[in-house]
Each structure stands twice: as structure tokens, then as C-alpha cells.
Amino acid sequence: MADPFDSALDLLRRLNPKHTTAHLNSLINLAPDLTEDLLSSVDQPLSVRRCKQTGRDYLLCDYNRDGDSYRSPWSNEFDPPLEGGAASAASLPSEKVRKMEVRANEAFDLYRDLYYEGGVSSVYFWNLDDGFAGVVLLKKEARPGSASEGAWDSIHVFEAIDRARFTQYNLTSTVILSLSANSSSLGDMDLSGNMTRQIEIELPAENEEQQIANIGKLVEDMELKMRNLLQEVYFGKAKDVVGDLRSVGSLSQDAKDREVHKELVGSMMR
Known part of the structure; x- marks a missing residue:
């Protein structure tokens, strides 16, 4: 029996990459136990969020994620705030x-x-x-x-x-x-x-x-x-x-070119 994770990756490779995020969410709903592995392995179009402390936009990915929170590179703060009010040293x-x-x-x-x-x-x-x-x-x-x-x-x-x-x-x-x-x-x-x-x-x-x-x-x-x-x-x-x-030139021009080509070939064979 095929490994579910390998099958999920194989399926994603065959789908339109423009909709990778939607496809990924569908797979996660079907197999919740693959959530962390899929999120860390599949590249998807980046999402934009605005930093509440600085007002500057930043990008979301698996590398600045902790659970459902994302860290801003401008303020170094997570949004929404992590449980307990402080990020762990590992984050x-x-x-x-x-x-x-x-x-x-x-x-x-x-x-x-x-x-x-x-x-x-x-x-x-x-x-x-x-x-x-x-x-x-x-x-x-x-x-x-x-x-x-x-x-x-x-x-x-x-x-x-x-x-x-x-x-x-x-x-x-x-x-x-x-x-x-x-x-x-x-x-x-x-x-x-x-x-x-x-x-x-x-x-x-x-x-x-x-x-x-x-x-x-x-x-x-x-x-x-x-x-x-x-x-x-x-x-x-x-x-x-x-x-x-689709030919760029007109049909009449193509016909003339073919006639010229024919004449050249004929003259060379005489």
C-alpha cells in the first residue's frame, strides 16, 4: 500500500500550481495527521499580512509560523500572540x-x-x-x-x-x-x-x-x-x-514563397 504522504505529494505535483493552497487545504482536511509534514514540505504561493506594530507588510511561510501565529520580521512579534504571551526560545x-x-x-x-x-x-x-x-x-x-x-x-x-x-x-x-x-x-x-x-x-x-x-x-x-x-x-x-x-504571414505571401522556392529548386536541377 502506498504511503499517504508520498501519495499526497504525487497528487499535488499533478494539479495546477496556481491553486496549490486550496489543494493543500483540501488534503489537510482529508488527512489531518499529515498537516505538519505537508506544510513543511510543499511550497505554496506566499500570503501577505500587515505588521500591527510597524504598519509594514510581511510574508507568511512555514519558517515564521508557530501554530497558527506568524512572526513579523519588522517587530519580531507573533500575530496573533502566542499562548502565554511570550514566544519560546525555539521560536x-x-x-x-x-x-x-x-x-x-x-x-x-x-x-x-x-x-x-x-x-x-x-x-x-x-x-x-x-x-x-x-x-x-x-x-x-x-x-x-x-x-x-x-x-x-x-x-x-x-x-x-x-x-x-x-x-x-x-x-x-x-x-x-x-x-x-x-x-x-x-x-x-x-x-x-x-x-x-x-x-x-x-x-x-x-x-x-x-x-x-x-x-x-x-x-x-x-x-x-x-x-x-x-x-x-x-x-x-x-x-x-x-x-x-497560426502563421504570421498571409496565405497569399506563403503561396508566393512556395512558388519562388519551386522555381529555385527547378533551376538547380536543370
């Missing part, structure tokens, strides 16, 4: 890692503004026995609710393992892309999917500033590579399909 980064988290959020807020010209970014760090780990989240929506809309969600999870004079970075990046259009002349179009890539690399990191710079460079390079891959796979293939279905 919060250490003071040193929290300072790095604050600097990383400031850095990626600038990155978001420069590269995305809008959207929302959030960075969350947590402690490891031999270093620290974190996630960089970026979300941008284009004309949500209109006839033509799109959404880009990128999730970059990393570990930074301390080595002698170097730090080993293990980065796993996922991009979730969704595009849709609806018009009376062209009909409905829905283009959705996701892509995951990984990299391991050792880089010199003598201080906290260099750690953040290394993480920023790795995320920037990975996003550029994945953007180019998505453009080639999604839009290149769509262009090929449309080109095969």
Missing part, C-alpha cells in the same frame, strides 16, 4: 542572529525595490548548532483581479555552516510563476508552474556584513538564472506552439 532567533536578520531585511528591501519595483520581501533567520539558516521571500503581483494578471513568488532557503575561515552555503530556491489572461478575442489563458534549483558553495565570511553580502549575491545570481530559464521554457515553448498553430 525566536538568538540576539546575534536577530541582528543579522534585521540587516538582511533592510538589504533585501532595497533589492526588492530595485529589481521588482514593488512587491513585498521578508527574511527570516534561525539558529543552527554549527551556524545559522534562513529563508528569503519575495512576492510581486501584477494587476491582481484584472483580466490580465500575474504573480511571482520566490522562496530561497539556505543553511550557512561555519568552517575554518569559510562558510558553506546550501541554497534551495523555488520560484512559483502564475500568468493568466482573459479576453473576448483570444479567450482564456492560464500559464502556471514552479521551478526548484539547488547550489552548494563555500565562500569566505569573516564577519556578519560579509555573511549578508554572500547570501544576497547567491540569491541574486540564482534568481537571474531561474528567470532566464523560465523565460526560455515558458515563453519560448508558448511562442513555438503559437507559431505552429
Whole structure:
């Protein structure tokens, strides 16, 4: 008999990634005992919440979740407040890692503004026995609710393992892309999917500033590579399909081209 968790993941891979959240909630209702495993294993489009203390938007994911509460990177507070009124030590980064988290959020807020010209970014760090780990989240929506809309969600999870004079970075990046259009002349179009890539690399990191710079460079390079891959796979293939279905030139021009081609072939055979 197949393992229920593997079957759930297999089913999600075959469904439209644009509706991953709805599908995930349906599976959790069917198999509540798989809730934690599914939430920690399945990447889904990011949700936005406003920090009550600072008034700034932040992104929700499994890495800033504790039960039904989510931690804001701007205030370091959970919403709604955790039972007992205080977060456990396991839910919060250490003071040193929290300072790095604050600097990383400031850095990626600038990155978001420069590269995305809008959207929302959030960075969350947590402690490891031999270093620290974190996630960089970026979300941008284009004309949500209109006839033509799109959404880009990128999730970059990393570990930074301390080595002698170097730090080993293990980065796993996922991009979730969704595009849709609806018009009376062209009909409905829905283009959705996701892509995951990984990299391991050792880089010199003598201080906290260099750690953040290394993480920023790795995320920037990975996003550029994945953007180019998505453009080639999604839009290149769509262009090929449309080109095969519908000729750009007129039928009369195609007929003339065929006649010219025939004459050339005939003259070469004389």
C-alpha cells in the first residue's frame, strides 16, 4: 500500500500550481495527521499580512509560523500572540542572529525595490548548532483581479555552516510563476508552474556584513538564472506552439514563397 504522504505529494505535483493552497487545504482536511509534514514540505504561493506594530507588510511561510501565529520580521512579534504571551526560545532567533536578520531585511528591501519595483520581501533567520539558516521571500503581483494578471513568488532557503575561515552555503530556491489572461478575442489563458534549483558553495565570511553580502549575491545570481530559464521554457515553448498553430504571414505571401522556392529548386536541377 502506498504511503499517504508520498501519495499526497504525487497528487499535488499533478494539479495546477496556481491553486496549490486550496489543494493543500483540501488534503489537510482529508488527512489531518499529515498537516505538519505537508506544510513543511510543499511550497505554496506566499500570503501577505500587515505588521500591527510597524504598519509594514510581511510574508507568511512555514519558517515564521508557530501554530497558527506568524512572526513579523519588522517587530519580531507573533500575530496573533502566542499562548502565554511570550514566544519560546525555539521560536525566536538568538540576539546575534536577530541582528543579522534585521540587516538582511533592510538589504533585501532595497533589492526588492530595485529589481521588482514593488512587491513585498521578508527574511527570516534561525539558529543552527554549527551556524545559522534562513529563508528569503519575495512576492510581486501584477494587476491582481484584472483580466490580465500575474504573480511571482520566490522562496530561497539556505543553511550557512561555519568552517575554518569559510562558510558553506546550501541554497534551495523555488520560484512559483502564475500568468493568466482573459479576453473576448483570444479567450482564456492560464500559464502556471514552479521551478526548484539547488547550489552548494563555500565562500569566505569573516564577519556578519560579509555573511549578508554572500547570501544576497547567491540569491541574486540564482534568481537571474531561474528567470532566464523560465523565460526560455515558458515563453519560448508558448511562442513555438503559437507559431505552429497560426502563421504570421498571409496565405497569399506563403503561396508566393512556395512558388519562388519551386522555381529555385527547378533551376538547380536543370
